[in-house]
Amino acid sequence: MYICSMYSSELIKGTLKTIVLNLLKDNQKMYGYEISQKVKSMTDDKIQITEGALYPTLHALEKQGDVITEKVYIGKRVRKYYTLTDQGKVTRTERVNEFSDFMKTMKFLLDLDIATPNV
Amino acid sequence: MYICSMYSSELIKGTLKTIVLNLLKDNQKMYGYEISQKVKSMTDDKIQITEGALYPTLHALEKQGDVITEKVYIGKRVRKYYTLTDQGKVTRTERVNEFSDFMKTMKFLLDLDIATPNV
């Protein structure tokens, strides 16, 4: 699987955990490959998560207690399902809010906003 | 100068060049310290660019031909002014458009958008 994003890779940096956490909130239980395909289809191939980025991210989320895993065998092939913990739900909200706020700041900084009237 | 951003540092990654290029477009000619202060004040201290990030970024922009520099002495103290080249203006537009598009994609991905009616 050879993957590359249409965006300068730098932009994606720092948003991967947020994306994963948010998908897990909406879909309750997902496995790695499913997450990568979901992001790809939802963004019209604009964001394509590499495996080298995704799996370490998932492992990190598990290590820090934001997700728990469950192995399921489909025939002889294993799938590792990820589910948000209560802590993960909190982290998700924090991350999404932070990103949302960051976008507002950047919009202003890059003149992408129409001036809002004061008072 | 001790600096830290209120955002997870990862989020800023990849946006620094865009921010600098855009400021130079609006202000024509700026020096490093001025840029860091401008970003700080424009974002209500939310984004504070560290020197260890800013100066290498400015040097990189110069190396790749997006800015030219000019040294000015204020008394005995030197200031290095940065100005966008024609190429830098193109780069700025590309970067800002790319970021703008990325924000739209992320907004959709993070459910920050109200569903738009089809047709």
Added chain:
DNA sequence: CAAATATACATTTGATTCTTATGTATTCCA
């Protein structure tokens, strides 16, 4: 007027996060 703070440049080290590449194995389909 001395000390602290602000101005102004710069580099080095280390952390983090990603891409690229590689590895293993199963399943499906043409």
Added chain:
DNA sequence: TGGAATACATAAGAATCAAATGTATATTTG
């Protein structure tokens, strides 16, 4: 039956940033 898709994983290297450190001048304030 052989390539593509599914499904996991890790290692090496690149890029970008924060933190720390260094040098020096100018201004402010007690």
